[in-house]
Amino acid sequence: MANERDSVLHSWCMQSTWQAPTVVGGSGAYLELEDGRRILDMSSLAECSNLGHQHPAVVEAIRRQAQQLCFVTSAWGAQPRAELAETLLEKAGFDGGRVFFTLAGADANENAVKFARQASGKPRGHIVTRDRSYHGASYACMALSGDARTRSQVDPEPFGVLHVPPPDTYRCPFGSEDAQACGEHAVAAVAETIDQHGAATIAAVLMEPNAGTNGIVAPDNYWPGLREATRARDVYLIADEVMSGFGRCGEWFAWQRHGAAGKPDLMTLAKGLTGAHLPLGAVVMSAQIAARLQHQMLYTGLTYCGHPLSCAAGLAALRAYQDEGLIARSRILGGWMRAELHSLQSRHAVIGDVRGGHGLFAVVELVADRVTREPLAPWPRTPPALNALVDAAMAEGVSFACRGNLLLLAPPLVIESHALADALTLLDRLLARFFPAVA
Numbered sequence: 001m002a003n004e005r006d007s008v009l010h011s012w013c014m015q016s017t018w019q020a021p022t023v024v025g026g027s028g029a030y031l032e033l034e035d036g037r038r039i040l041d042m043s044s045l046a047e048c049s050n051l052g053h054q055h056p057a058v059v060e061a062i063r064r065q066a067q068q069l070c071f072v073t074s075a076w077g078a079q080p081r082a083e084l085a086e087t088l089l090e091k092a093g094f095d096g097g098r099v100f101f102t103l104a105g106a107d108a109n110e111n112a113v114k115f116a117r118q119a120s121g122k123p124r125g126h127i128v129t130r131d132r133s134y135h136g137a138s139y140a141c142m143a144l145s146g147d148a149r150t151r152s153q154v155d156p157e158p159f160g161v162l163h164v165p166p167p168d169t170y171r172c173p174f175g176s177e178d179a180q181a182c183g184e185h186a187v188a189a190v191a192e193t194i195d196q197h198g199a200a201t202i203a204a205v206l207m208e209p210n211a212g213t214n215g216i217v218a219p220d221n222y223w224p225g226l227r228e229a230t231r232a233r234d235v236y237l238i239a240d241e242v243m244s245g246f247g248r249c250g251e252w253f254a255w256q257r258h259g260a261a262g263k264p265d266l267m268t269l270a271k272g273l274t275g276a277h278l279p280l281g282a283v284v285m286s287a288q289i290a291a292r293l294q295h296q297m298l299y300t301g302l303t304y305c306g307h308p309l310s311c312a313a314g315l316a317a318l319r320a321y322q323d324e325g326l327i328a329r330s331r332i333l334g335g336w337m338r339a340e341l342h343s344l345q346s347r348h349a350v351i352g353d354v355r356g357g358h359g360l361f362a363v364v365e366l367v368a369d370r371v372t373r374e375p376l377a378p379w380p381r382t383p384p385a386l387n388a389l390v391d392a393a394m395a396e397g398v399s400f401a402c403r404g405n406l407l408l409l410a411p412p413l414v415i416e417s418h419a420l421a422d423a424l425t426l427l428d429r430l431l432a433r434f435f436p437a438v439a
C-alpha cells in the first residue's frame with residue numbers, strides 16, 4: 001500500500017517526525033489499521049466522529065443521495081439542505097431563524113462574523129474573542145483564535161479582533177482561586193472591553209460556550225454572564241459550537257445547559273454535524289438577524305457550501321443522535337468519566353486538574369508540581385513522557401489525544417461503557433509507568 005510519508009504534507013505536525021498510522025476502516029468507537037490492528041478511538045479523531053466510524057445509517061444516506069443527486073450549487077435549492085436547516089432550527093429552538101451552510105468550522109466562523117457585522121450595521125465592527133481559544137486555521141480564524149501556536153503568523157488588528165483573558169479557573173488570569181469569581185472577572189473583562197471601545201464599534205463577541213479545544217472549560221456562570229453583558233450592550237453573541245455541539249457537552253448545543261439564559265444570536269457548527277462522515281459546517285442565526293439580512297446582498301459562499309451529499313449525511317446524523325439517545329448517553333457517560341478521572345487524580349500527583357465531563361469531553365492537565373501548579377512543559381509544548389504515554393497506549397490498542405500538557409478525552413458517543421472503563425484502566429497503568437516520580 002502506498003505510504004504517505006514521502007508524498008503528502010500533513011497538518012499540525014512536523015513532517016520529519018510524522019509517523020501516524022494508516023487507517024483502512026472503522027466501526028463504532030474503533031478504527032482498523034492497515035496492519036490489521038483494531039484501535040479504540042478515545043478522541044473521536046479530531047473530536048469530530050461523535051457517531052463513531054462508518055455509522056451505517058449515515059453511510060446509507062450518502063449512498064442514496066449520491067444515486068439521486070450529487071451536486072447543485074448553493075445558490076440553488078436542494079432538498080436535503082432544506083430539511084437539514086429545518087431540523088437544526090428546531091433542535092436549537094431558533095424559530096424563524098435561518099441557516100447558512102459552509103464547508104467546515106473555520107468558514108462557519110468567518111461567515112458568522114460577516115453576518116454579525118452586516119446585520120448589526122457595523123461593517124468594520126470589532127470582534128471580541130479570548131486568549132486560549134481556537135476558531136480555525138484560516139488566516140481570519142487564526143486572528144480570531146487566541147492560540148499561542150499560531151500567534152506569530154497573523155496580526156489580529158487588521159482583522160478587527162480584540163482579545164480578552166480566558167475564564168481559566170485553574171490558572172485564573174485575574175488571580176482568583178474561586179471558579180465562579182474567575183468567571184465573573186472574565187465576563188467583566190469582556191464588558192469593559194466593549195465599554196472602552198464603545199458598543200457602537202463592536203459587532204460581536206465570539207466564544208466557545210463551555211469546552212474549548214485549547215483545554216479551557218468555562219465555569220457555569222461564564223456563558224450566561226456573557227449573554228447578559230452582550231445583550232445589555234446591544235452586541236451580538238456568537239457561540240462557536242464546532243466542537244462542543246452535537247452531544248459533546250451533554251446537550252445538542254452546549255449553551256442549552258443554561259436554557260434561554262444562554263441562547264446566542266448566532267452559532268457555528270461543523271464536526272459532529274455529519275459525525276465527520278463528510279465535510280459540512282453551518283451558521284445558525286436568530287430570526288432577528290435573518291430578518292435584517294433579508295433585503296441585503298450576501299457576498300459570500302464557497303462553491304461547495306451546503307453540498308447535497310454532506311447535507312444528506314447531516315440529516316442522517318441528526319436522526320441517529322435522536323433515535324439512539326446519544327445526547328443523554330453522552331451526559332451520563334461523561335459524568336461517569338469525570339468521576340473516574342477524579343479518582344485517577346487522587347492516585348497520580350501528576351494530574352493537576354480534571355475539567356469538563358458535562359458530556360463525553362474531559363481535559364486532564366498534567367503538572368510538575370500540584371501545589372505550585374507549575375506546568376510539566378511550557379505551553380504549548382508536549383512533555384516527552386506524555387508523548388511516550390500516548391505511544392504506549394497506541395501500542396496497546398487505544399488512541400489518546402494530547403495537546404501541550406493536556407490529555408483530551410472525547411470518545412465517540414457510541415463507545416461501549418466497558419471499552420471506556422478499559423481505556424481508563426490503561427491510562428491509570430500508564431500514568432504510573434511514565435510518571436512514577438509523582439505517582
Ligand SMILES: Cc1ncc(COP(=O)(O)O)c(C=O)c1O
Pocket residue numbers: 046104105106107109134135136137208212213240241242243244270271
Ligand atoms: C471550537 C472550534 N472552532 C472551530 C474549529 C475549526 O473547524 P474546522 O477545522 O472544521 O475548520 C475547530 C476545530 O478544531 C474547533 O474546535
